[in-house]
Amino acid sequence: MDRIRAILRKIRLSLFKGAFIHNPILTQAAGVFAIVVAAKSLRDGFALALTAGIILLVNEAAAALLLKRLPRWLRVAFYALIGSAVIYLAEPFILPLTSGGRVLPLGFCLLSVNALTVIRCERFACKNKLRHCIVDAFSGAVGYGAVALVTGAIRELIVYGTFFRGADAVPLIPNGALPFIAFAILGFLAAAHKAVVIKFYPKEQTNTFSMKSSDEKIVLRDPGLGNKKKHSASDDSDDYDIIDLRPAVRDIQEGEGE
Amino acid sequence: MLQIFLKMLSVTLFTSLIQSTVFSGGLGIDESIKGARKPRYLVMYGLWVTFFSVTLAVAGRFITPLLAKITPRSASQDFIAYIIILVCIYIGAAALCKYILGASKKYMNSLGFCAFNSLVLSMPVLGGTSLSKAVAAAIGAGIAYILSVLIIRGGMRHINANKYIPAFFRGTPALFIYISLVALALSGISGV
Numbered sequence: 542m543d544r545i546r547a548i549l550r551k552i553r554l555s556l557f558k559g560a561f562i563h564n565p566i567l568t569q570a571a572g573v574f575a576i577v578v579a580a581k582s583l584r585d586g587f588a589l590a591l592t593a594g595i596i597l598l599v600n601e602a603a604a605a606l607l608l609k610r611l612p613r614w615l616r617v618a619f620y621a622l623i624g625s626a627v628i629y630l631a632e633p634f635i636l637p638l639t640s641g642g643r644v645l646p647l648g649f650c651l652l653s654v655n656a657l658t659v660i661r662c663e664r665f666a667c668k669n670k671l672r673h674c675i676v677d678a679f680s681g682a683v684g685y686g687a688v689a690l691v692t693g694a695i696r697e698l699i700v701y702g703t704f705f706r707g708a709d710a711v712p713l714i715p716n717g718a719l720p721f722i723a724f725a726i727l728g729f730l731a732a733a734h735k736a737v738v739i740k741f742y743p744k745e746q747t748n749t750f751s752m753k754s755s756d757e758k759i760v761l762r763d764p765g766l767g768n769k770k771k772h773s774a775s776d777d778s779d780d781y782d783i784i785d786l787r788p789a790v791r792d793i794q795e796g797e798g799e
Numbered sequence: 800m801l802q803i804f805l806k807m808l809s810v811t812l813f814t815s816l817i818q819s820t821v822f823s824g825g826l827g828i829d830e831s832i833k834g835a836r837k838p839r840y841l842v843m844y845g846l847w848v849t850f851f852s853v854t855l856a857v858a859g860r861f862i863t864p865l866l867a868k869i870t871p872r873s874a875s876q877d878f879i880a881y882i883i884i885l886v887c888i889y890i891g892a893a894a895l896c897k898y899i900l901g902a903s904k905k906y907m908n909s910l911g912f913c914a915f916n917s918l919v920l921s922m923p924v925l926g927g928t929s930l931s932k933a934v935a936a937a938i939g940a941g942i943a944y945i946l947s948v949l950i951i952r953g954g955m956r957h958i959n960a961n962k963y964i965p966a967f968f969r970g971t972p973a974l975f976i977y978i979s980l981v982a983l984a985l986s987g988i989s990g991v
Binding site: 615632 | 822823824825826827828829830832833873874875876877878879882883885886889890893897904907908910911912914915916917919920921924966967968969970971972973974975976978979980982983986
């Protein structure tokens with residue numbers, strides 16, 4: 542009984558860390574485009590959170606069960622295919638939730654190539670067991686969804702002056718639905734989030750907010766064509782290696798061990 | 800011929816400089832931020848993004864009229880077709896790089912990053928009304944990606960060097976606000 546309690550406590554902690562402290566959007570800007578393009582109102586934000594969550598869950602499960610046996614360059618294609626299939630199947634349920642409700646907005650259709658899914662699958666799902674992946678997908682989906690909801694709600698209030706009525710009304714601010722307002726909202730949300738983390742969880746912020754560009758020079762030569770062995774140490778780094786998932790992995794695994 | 804070329808040039812300049820697909824449209828912003836953090840092979844990435852954008856835009860021009868005949872039509876259905884086309888193009892390019900040109904593992908991983916992003920996938924929809932305009936818009940999207948990486952990288956370096964930014968605004972928050980200001984400026988220039 543104590544062991545089950547300990548595991549549940551660790552899972553709760555992992556969910557909290559994955560969704561809030563290591564929030565994929567507010568800390569490392571992963572999956573921003575969909576929020577900027579699609580979350581124009583609270584309704585759209587809700588639909589976006591739901592769709593992105595389902596895609597993440599299905600893709601992580603598929604990666605943990607089947608796709609990890611494939612080479613990585615091929616896996617990326619499967620994530621997009623699975624994502625588009627999920628959107629197609631979910632469209633009848635999502636469409637009534639969106640503003641307008643007649644045609645699925647572009648931002649939703651593009652969710653199949655969401656960077657968040659690829660990052661989570663490559664950095665976590667391919668290296669862990671299914672049950673760990675479900676916890677990770679759930680925490681990622683909650684974190685992503687919360688930001689989508691808050692951004693959508695603030696954007697709707699500022700631009701349309703409404704709440705949960707959708708983005709159909711005439712905007713109070715001309716061109717207010719353009720992406721710059723979403724970026725600004727995300728900036729202030731990220732600052733508020735960081736202030737809370739610094740104040741209440743100062744130990745957790747290490748290695749989390751590393752949004753720094755490296756000092757490397759831009760080169761014209763390609764990194765690996767006809768040159769299988771010779772490439773620099775920086776070439777080995779990962780394009781998707783932007784979120785430090787080690788704390789989440791460690792927490793889940795410690796929970797299993799107790 | 801010259802008229803077509805000039806029209807294409809005008810569309811390319813418009814989509815890359817004035818109404819940037821990345822800043823004014825928000826498409827490909829994740830890849831631009833990631834590219835700005837590790838810009839070493841920006842030129843190679845930019846060329847691949849342009850290649851995938853152009854090929855998908857051209858394929859989209861031919862496939863969209865066929866999709867229009869399917870009833871009931873839905874947006875997600877169209878995007879399944881575009882994704883399947885993109886996967887075919889990607890596998891062809893990847894096979895060429897891996898088995899004929901002898902690409903490294905890193906190179907192969909980067910190829911997926913260049914092919915499967917919102918900027919490339921939006922091309923069949925945003926490409927324009929004619930084939931020449933679709934190609935020009937796709938080339939403009941590739942240029943917009945390279946320019947956005949350079950602009951974001953410049954901003955990141957200044958933000959990181961600035962010690963007067965409050966602690967909770969450093970990093971991602973300041974970067975978002977910087978991108979917002981650039982997007983606002985470009986929207987102002989394009990007059991959207």
